[in-house]
Amino acid sequence: MTLPPPCTSLGRQCTSLRVTLRVGSLEEGNDSLDHEATWLRGHTENITFLELWEGEGDLYTDAVLHVPCRFLAREGEGVRCKAFGFTGPVPLTRRQAQYRQLGGDRFQVIEGRRVVARNLPRSAPAVPARSLPVVSDVSANPCATAPCRTADNRRSAACCRDLQVEIMCTRKQRKLEALVRSRRSPYLCKIEREGDYSIDAEMISACGYLEPGGVNCTLHGRGRADGRTAKPDLCFEWPPKRQVLHPGCVFGKRRR
Numbered sequence: 440m441t442l443p444p445p446c447t448s449l450g451r452q453c454t455s456l457r458v459t460l461r462v463g464s465l466e467e468g469n470d471s472l473d474h475e476a477t478w479l480r481g482h483t484e485n486i487t488f489l490e491l492w493e494g495e496g497d498l499y500t501d502a503v504l505h506v507p508c509r510f511l512a513r514e515g516e517g518v519r520c521k522a523f524g525f526t527g528p529v530p531l532t533r534r535q536a537q538y539r540q541l542g543g544d545r546f547q548v549i550e551g552r553r554v555v556a557r558n559l560p561r562s563a564p565a566v567p568a569r570s571l572p573v574v575s576d577v578s579a580n581p582c583a584t585a586p587c588r589t590a591d592n593r594r595s596a597a598c599c600r601d602l603q604v605e606i607m608c609t610r611k612q613r614k615l616e617a618l619v620r621s622r623r624s625p626y627l628c629k630i631e632r633e634g635d636y637s638i639d640a641e642m643i644s645a646c647g648y649l650e651p652g653g654v655n656c657t658l659h660g661r662g663r664a665d666g667r668t669a670k671p672d673l674c675f676e677w678p679p680k681r682q683v684l685h686p687g688c689v690f691g692k693r694r695r
Contacts (some may be wrong), residue, residue: 443510443522444617453506453518455532456618459607461637462491462498465500469551470633470667472498476549478671482602483537483644485626491554498552503532513547539647540657548669559669561662567587583654586687590625596654597685600645605637653693 446452463475478486480500489501510522519526539547544558587597608615616638620630629641648658648670661669668675684691 441509441619441620442617444508444621445614446520446523446525447529449518449520449525449530451530451532452508452618453511453520453530454505456504456506456622458502458504458615458619460500460502461605461607462500465493465496465498468602472552473549473667474671474673475663476500476552478673479602479604480549481539481646481648481671482600482642482644483647484600485535485642486644487534491549491552495554503625504622505532505534505643506627507665508621510621511623511640530651537647544661546658546661546669550662550663557663559658561660562662581689585689587685587689588687589685591629591643593643596649596688597688599649599653599656601641601643601685604640604642606640607637609636 444452459616460479461533462479463472465472467475476491476498480491489503491500493499503672508520510520512519512521514526516524517528518530541547541556544560545556546559547554547556548559550557551553567680582596585595588594589597589601593600606619608619610616610632616632619627619638619640622628624676625641625643627640627642630638631640632638646656648656650657656670657673658668658670663669
């Protein structure tokens with residue numbers, strides 16, 4: 440059973456949580472980190488991404504996770520904390536629009552570990568055999584009609600709405616860890632600590648590069664000026680063997 444965090448009143452922590460997310464090691468190089476950061480910072484539905492920065496050999500991004508506390512309940516026009524009994528108006532967190540699609544062939548991506556706006560024309564980039572065929576042609580995209588779903592039972596293109604995040608939180612930051620663990624499931628769940636400096640979690644937050652309808656990727660078939668694909672390379676990866684896939688995934692084994 441999850442214990443409530445040590446709160447003393449209603450506040451922004453009731454509806455959102457500011458954290459630092461790890462993107463990757465600087466040893467991976469720009470090619471890898473640009474893809475990783477573009478992918479991570481693309482998931483804008485329930486995450487507001489702030490500054491991208493480097494420190495102690497790693498690349499990080501500050502972010503606000505817009506997932507309410509599981510102990511927060513509606514009470515009339517206000518809210519009540521079921522753990523401590525605090526009551527009052529709904530704590531608000533300002534959210535700014537985060538545009539990843541800037542119109543036409545222009546997109547916001549990460550390049551050289553920096554946030555930039557680039558023209559990314561359509562091309563026909565070579566992709567590995569057995570790459571995921573998530574394309575802009577609905578008739579040829581198996582994910583468009585797949586019955587897959589995330590834990591909140593939203594259907595279709597679940598892997599573009601579900602992501603793993605590494606939240607920087609030392610063992611001494613007990614309040615922060617308690618606040619993370621108190622988030623409402625399944626929007627932030629499967630929280631595990633494997634080391635002294637961070638905790639892993641799964642979050643539902645749709646990618647901002649999706650077309651209307653939430654299935655096709657607007658970066659698919661586009662290339663960067665240096666020849667790399669605009670679409671993050673990890674989005675082309677075939678699911679590894681024995682990976683737990685989303686229910687109804689077209690790449691999973693069919694039950695007899």
